[in-house]
Amino acid sequence: MAYSKRQMLERLGKGSATLGWGAVAAYSRSRLNRLLMQQYQQRLDTLSFLPPFNDELAFTGARAAVIELEGLEFGAPRLSFINASLSNSRARLIMNLIAGRCTTVQLSDGALINTFNVTEAMGYTLEIDLDLMLVTGEVDRHGRVSLDLAHGSSLRCSLLQDQPPLNEQLVTALETWFHGLPARMTQFDLGIVDLQGYHPLSPRRFIIRTQAAPGAKLSQAVNQGDGAVLVFIRVSANSADGYYPDSSYPYLIPDGNYSASLLLDRSLTRYADGQQLEILNSLLFPGTYAFVEAERHEPFDMLVLGNIDPLVTTYSVEPAEAVIKAGEALSFTLHDGQGRAVSASRWHAVSLHSHLPQGHGQIDSKGRYSAPSPQDIGHQSLTVVVTAELDGTKPGEVFVASARLQVSFESLATFPNAASYWPDQQEVIPLAGWQKDAQGVQWSLLEPFHGELSDQDQHRALFVPDRGPGVRPLVVQQVQAHAGQARDAALVMVNSQPLLSLYPAHVANVQHGQTAQLSEPVQFMPGADRRWRVLSGEGEVDQTGAFSSRGQHSGTSVVTCEVVSNGVVFASGHSVVQHSDLEMEGSWKELNQFTVRVMSGQDGNRQGRQFNNGFQQLELEVYVETAQVNGKDYPLSVTELATLGLYHERTPERVSTLALEREGIELGDPELWAVSTRPNRFHLANGRAAAAAPRRAVTNRESIVYLYLHCRAGAGQTRQFYAGFQADSKQMHYSTDTTVHNARIEVSAAQLQVLENDYSFTRQRVDGGGGDNEQDDFDFFLTTIDYWTFRYTHAKFVSCEVLGMEGNRVSPLTTPNISMITWEGPSQHDRMFSYTGLIFHDSLEPYPETVEFDTVMESIRKDLELDALPVDRRWYASGSLVLVNLRREDVYRLTLLDWVKRWLTPSLVVLLRDENGNSHYRRFSYLSTSKPEHRNYFDHVSVSPHVLNAPQRAVLTLHNNA
Known part of the structure; x- marks a missing residue:
């Protein structure tokens, strides 16, 4: 159904469509699916991919049978909004089945009923209805629009749709399986809203809704399933949430080259200074995608149309997906965000299933991949991850992009x-x-x-x-x-x-030229003769039941055995034998070593200690060495390594694994212990840099995986953990299966103890004269700039947030003032004026170029004809917070409006987090007006958080500075 820009503007011109929210953002399905594809491909190279699904389903009745589902793999998830209603955030996720095998046999004797290999071309899909989630980070204050396969409902799989009883079992098994997977495999991000800004248009809170495109719910529609995610945003300038939308809400993305839009409430357009809307800076996306504005309109509210486009540093490998046959070759190319081909620094190709080097194939320096030969592939189908690496301009900077390749034997x-x-x-x-x-x-x-x-x-x-x-x-x-x-x-x-049962009743694969021995497990008429013959297909069978495969291509032979007496056949049975040239790859049988160690730990790397702030990580090394099999080396496959996790000694439950985007255990989360698969920005508790060893086989039989443990347990608590993984054979293996020293680890939780003299707060005159005499600095120099530097002696600060407060309660919906003002005396004609700005370098952001002021203070500075104030790098270093005190003698108290003075009077409550992940809550203010020269100095006291029942809401109790 056509939906033109003209139609949309006419509809929006009838009045405000923001429903009382500050802004409404809309993201189209097409670009969201691209983001899902990007995350899916990235995870293939980080042990965070969806593992193969294996299960057995049984049904009873006259023909009781068992269906074995082996190695079912799922393709990239994609969204459909055919079930969207605007009353909730419901969407449908669809994944193709891309590989696997399905075999059905009789329960009684194992006789074959049906067998086939699954390929993506067959069109089998898995559909999951789910609600999009809102997850807010404690450190980065990013609100994430996420989906989680583990929280889906109404699963539908077309693989067994013609067998309802079995299909019901399959759906139940899949739901259980998704629930048991680590979050890093099941959670995907669709969009991010930065909630930490201090501008009037900075988001403070938002809700999510889904909406089908016009006509997209019709069964034969060209755009069936199309739609958008809507984000209704409360900004700092709003005093309350808006209303919820209903089914009459307009669709905000017209036909044409648009994939995103933003509707800004008409009453807030006065804050939209300049060409770049502040709120657009707060709309982020996974990876390195961004909202790129194309055009603006003002039918009533301000409408910004644009696209979710990759930045130049968003790299991708093309083709992103492909299927080739064993022995064939395919060239891959690395592209930047503008679609231009670039030369990769390195190429890698890794099979997720192979245990032998030849199973991975080879890739050259130009990206040309050669698949393993039919003799070396070892599997009916392989999933190969092709990865390009590009060295950046900064030391250690590497850009990585991956593609998925299916290599099939046939x-x-x-x-x-x-x-x-x-x-x-x-x-x-x-x-x-x-x-x-x-x-x-x-x-x-x-x-x-x-x-x-x-x-x-x-x-x-x-x-x-x-x-x-x-x-x-x-x-x-x-x-x-x-x-x-x-x-x-x-x-x-x-x-x-059949009256005669043969064993095995089904032989899944016999290589051409090889032999399969068939037998009669239960003798029928023991004294009678047996007559073996190949009823159909290629091959030969001797009278002992030994079947020898012959043939030019893959096929199936049916071998019968008849009980004959005096020329009369009294009974017969048959076996179905499948044969081909495929030589199945071998695998390891036993482990030589399986250990878990605390890197640089105590007691022979068995013990460790870490802060219980939820963000500091304790680095663990899990080491696995397999035993040789008939002189051959078989390391763990990548799929086996991806199942590796940590387990509680007490319960023994698996330790929760954090989603890839989470930096740690958030305040209010239920977990006391959790594991990440990669290091975060904070210093390790081990007192060393994170290891850079590969997360795959490092020799022919050795594999190493590094895990990163997080803790929010009570101070002094100690827990023991061990490691475990699932082999391709479905058998579980644990480090505690043997009694070696490093079979388990013991970790204790520590709480930061801080004294007031652990902090320093020093002044440096940077402009306006003086600097040698404390008294003269203020008496003889009246227009000055001082840097007050706040440091923690034992660690640098890496993040800083000025908290919005309601009394003594942290309020995420309250926008804080980030500047303070005061005068020397109480008179309305007092002109001796002081005000503040901030300097801080977040470890994940570029170095600050200018001093940051409250937007209200910026307006005052604009009236004073002051430009942006550059940071004086002589007196600022990363890791500290600088409170800039600026003194003037020309700002009369009576010239500022009362609401401005009320806004800029409160003290600043600041949450600083150090490089060990510990929180430091401080309150900064000018000295009391009763003290002489109060506008020249600051007071700072510690404040301690006490968590209420609601997550991420804290009550702060003030403590006097010692």
């Missing part, structure tokens, strides 16, 4: 590979085939013929078996699919219950 996949059908299932048998490059598939019956074949489309066909009198107890029709290469599928018509 380019042709069929459904089924082999299957058995009882008489009531033989009316019409569907067939399907997919080629990796989407070319059509040709179907044909191989002799002997047992029915008719008809094509449906270029991928699908129908087989109708012969029916009527004289039908044999067991009939096999071989069907061949051809698309560049051939593949045979065996359709086994079981027309009567």
Whole structure:
């Protein structure tokens, strides 16, 4: 349904559409899906990808069976707003099934019912309905619009949709599986709102809603599922939240080259000075994407149209996704945010499943990847992560981008590979085939013929078996699919219950030229003769049941064993044997070592100690060495390494893993202990720099993973932990399986103890004359600038936030003043004026160029014809907070409005966090007016937080400075 810019402007011209909120931001599905794709690809290279799903589902009844789902992998998530309603933040997430195997066998004897390999071309999907979440960071004050697969509902998977009882089991199993995955694998960010600014247009709070695009809920619509995420933002200039939207709310993204918009309330446009709206600086996105403004309109409120575009330093690898066959090659290119090709400094290619070096393939310095040969691939399908690294201009700066590549043993996949059908299932048998490059598939019956074949489309066909009198107890029709290469599928018509059981009843893979031994586990008529033969397909079987594979391509043979006495067949049974040239890769069987150590720890690296502030990390090294198998080295696969985690000794539950975007355990979070998979900005408790070793195999049998432990437990508490991981065989392994010294670690929680003399607060005259005599500095020099530097003796400060206060309660919805003013005396004609500014360098931000003032103070400075005040780098160093005191003799008290004086009078309550992650709450103010020369000096006292029930709300109790 068309929705032009003209239509939207006409609708917005009828009156305000902000509903009392300061602003409304809208983000389109197309760009949000690009952000999801970027995060999905980044996680492939960081042990944070969704692992393969494995499970067994059983159903009972006349034909009780078990379905084994092996190695199901999911593609990049993408959003649909077909279920959006504006009354909530509901959306639908869709992921393709891109790899795996599905095999169904009879519960009684293991006889094959159906087997096929899953490929993305088959079109199977998983759908999850979920509510977008709001998560606010304690340190960076970033409100994140997130989704979490673990919190989804109404899962739907099309893999087994034609079998409702089994599909219900599958959905339940998937829900349980998602709930058990670490947050770093299940949480994705869609947008970020910076809540730490002090401008009137700085966001203070927001709510999230989802909205379908016009016509996007219609089943046949071209834009079906299209829509937007709406963020209703309360800014500093608002005194209250706005109203909630209803179904009549206008859609804010018109047709055309737009992927985002911002609607600013008409009453706030007076704060929109200059070309760059302050609020746009507060709308952030994962990675290095940004809201890029394209045009502005003012139908009533101010409308900004633009796009969520990558910055130049947003790098991507193209193609982002691809499928190739074993032995083939494909070239990859690194592009910057403007789409220009750049030369990568390094290329890497890693298979998530392989245990041998040859399984990873090879990639050269120009990005050309050569897949492992058919002899070396070792798996039906491999997921290979192709990564480019580009060295930046700063020391140690490296930009990384990844792509996902599926390498398949065969380019042709069929459904089924082999299957058995009882008489009531033989009316019409569907067939399907997919080629990796989407070319059509040709179907044909191989002799002997047992029915008719008809094509449906270029991928699908129908087989109708012969029916009527004289039908044999067991009939096999071989069907061949051809698309560049051939593949045979065996359709086994079981027309009567076999009396003889063979073991195994199904052999999943026999390499051409190899042998599979079949047997009769329960003897029927022990004295009678046995007659073994290949009923259908390639290969030979001797009279001991040894089947030898022969053939040119992948296929299925049906081997029968008949009980014969006096020339009469009394019973028979069969086994379905699949064969190909695929040589399955071997794997390790046992571990030589499995340890967990506290880096630079005590008691032989078994003990550690860390602050209980939730943000300082204790670095742990998990080391795994496998044992050789028949002289061969098999390290852990990347998939196995991704399952590695830390476990509580007491419970024994897995320690929670933080989402990738979280720096630590936030104030009010339920976790007392948590693990990250990468270091944050704070100094390690180990007293050393974070290790830079690879998170994968470091030798042919050794693997190392570094984990980072966080703590909010009570001071003095001690806990023991051990490590564990799940092997590809599904077996769990733990470091405590042996009694070595480093089987477990012991960590104690420490609380920072601070004395007032641990702080210093010193003055330096930087402008206006004087500097040698304390008294003369103020008596003889009346227009001056002093830097008051606040330091903590034992660590540098890395973040600073001026807190909004309601009485003695921290209020995130209250915008604080960040400047203070005072006069020398109480007279309205007093002109001896002092005011303050701030200098602080956040460790994640560029170095400050100018002194920061409150926006109200900026207006006063503008009236005084003062320009921005540069930071004097001679007297400021990162790691400290500087309170700048500026003295003048020409600002009369009566010239400032009463509300301005009320706004700029309160003291500043500041939260500083040091490089160890510890919080320092301080209150700064001018000296009491009763003290002489009070406007020349500051007082500072400590304040201590006490957490209330509501997360991230604190009551501050004041303590006098010692």
